[in-house]
Amino acid sequence: MVEDSLLRVEDLGVSFATEDGVVRAVDGVSFTVHRGEVVAIVGESGSGKSVSVMTLMGLTRGPNARFEGTAWFEGRDLISAADAELHKVRGAEIAMVFQDPMSSLDPVYRVGDQIVEQIRVHEPGTTKAQALDRAVELMERVGIPHAGDRLRSYPHEFSGGMRQRVMIAMALSCSPKLLIADEPTTALDVTVQAQILDELRQLRDDTGAGIILVTHDLGVVADIADRIVVMYAGRVVEQGTLDEIFYDPQHPYTWGLLGSITRVDRDRSQRLPAIAGQPPSLLAPPHGCHFRPRCPHAFKRCVEVPALIARVREAPGHLDRCWLSLEHKRGLRVVGDQIGLVSGEAVAP
């Protein structure tokens, strides 16, 4: 398992100095991505999931940012790597697809030229004609019809779904070993979402690349992920395989997330369950477990930070940060059709 690990993030920490004080956006995040594996990072807005993956690419670097920990990728640490070295990794070995395809392409260049730009930055020997041929191939591969003609179109002449395909084609242009997709389907129609996920799955099967999928949508995760990392307020609160997270979730926050999935078979007389309260401010996070103020099961010990360790004996890869005992948890949570965070406020009539 160690040999085929592509990316190993250990104790990643990111803080930003702001006018109001230091914001600890990411706090001790660890996870591993293997070749040909789709790892989903799940959490609500502000949980630090986007900052974590952008930090891997060096996109959060700036005078106000501080980093801790390591991220080993192909024998080098991405966190301490020099800018010049990261420029070679970005776009070539690690590529990224962003959330909003409407604004992620430069409006003043033809899409073909934007793909060509990336190819030629990393392969200076390629002629423009060769790069354009490759751009057509890439666009056909991600399902853009009439790719040869569409090459000369500007981004505003494409629909949102087609623009996201262009972004994926661009990300694939240098055959990256790791693809990071940051909420790639959030801004798209539901029908288009499924198509884009199919493209990602196809890509993983074809190239054996590892994929990190950042999302807040557990529906998307169930479709495609092999393993899931759940983040809350800058920390990983639980991680495990798809089955472990969906059928044996250990952290009360994960219960809450699973309970708030919209389902057509749920009784409509009930309101959609929500987790009561607000995520904490990362300027002054609560002591101990960050979920403590919102957790109906919090007890004395929760003022200490629980370590991210395996707590289920049969599943050594299933890690979580919760002090509750296994028996206690299995008694508290409701499994099966009605899995969710049980609390009076959450399930209002």
Place this chain on the structure above:
Amino acid sequence: MLRFTIRRLIAAAGVLVVISILTFMIFQIIPNGDPAIRIAGRTANQAEIAQVRHEWGFDRPVYVQYVKTMGKIFTGTVVSYSQGVNVLDSIRQGLPATLSLAIGAGIIWLGLGILFGVITAVKAGRFTDRALTVLAFIGVSSPPFFLGALAIYYAGYKAGIIPLAGYVPLTQNPAQWFTHLIAPWLVLSVLFIGIYSRVLRSTILDTVHEDYVRTARAKGLSDRQVLVRHTLRNSLIPIVSLWGLDFAQVIGGGAILTESVFSLHGVGQFAADSIQRLDVPPVMVVTMLTAFFVVLLGAVVDIIYALLDPRIRLSA
């Protein structure tokens, strides 16, 4: 494109009519506006003044005077009240100096404005940015007659590296043309450099937060490539429209102060002298000329806009 051109031409005609009426009316309203008294001379008696008034048609209704003046302008026969010389000839004489001033200064202020804008944006918050910001504000608040006087005194009179005043045609002596114009170019450019660098700085600082700039970085482009190809390329669009309108103003004789301080005898200085003499026909012609260039450059700017930003279509 044809529709665009036709609509712009109609708009230009409309602007010229309105501008000329306004200019003409101003001289009807201001006190001591009666040109007959000045044309007749200081020693003239009432009868002579009345005769002049009748000969020049100043006793006709205002709209008749306006139509007659406009007719003379478009047939090229309009003469000034004070000297009786053909106005279009005077402007034609002043145009080479004004064009030389406008083109040279236009290039300088666009180039330096972009350069300082990029430097202050890249170094935002640091010493270079703050120093250039202070300089820009000094530049914006320094009138050309003050800067011009400083330049003539120190570089001309004390150091002797530039001539004190005047204009030498390019065709006559290119080196002299250059030395006579270098100070006016810089003095005229200072204000615009200050404005353009501030506008570009803030546009760049907005653009760097755009998602497509983040995409460009994620593609593995170097910082310089991201800046030039994506950030700057998108930030230059508002600068183009500023430049078009400012350049049109100067070409149409708008640089009155700079032209007068350096005695360039261009269109602007001609306009300034005519205003002093309350001489209606030259002022009308220069005002209309400026308006014409503003409308023309406005259309050119729109065309360049459409080339720079494919989302913009030439419609209006």
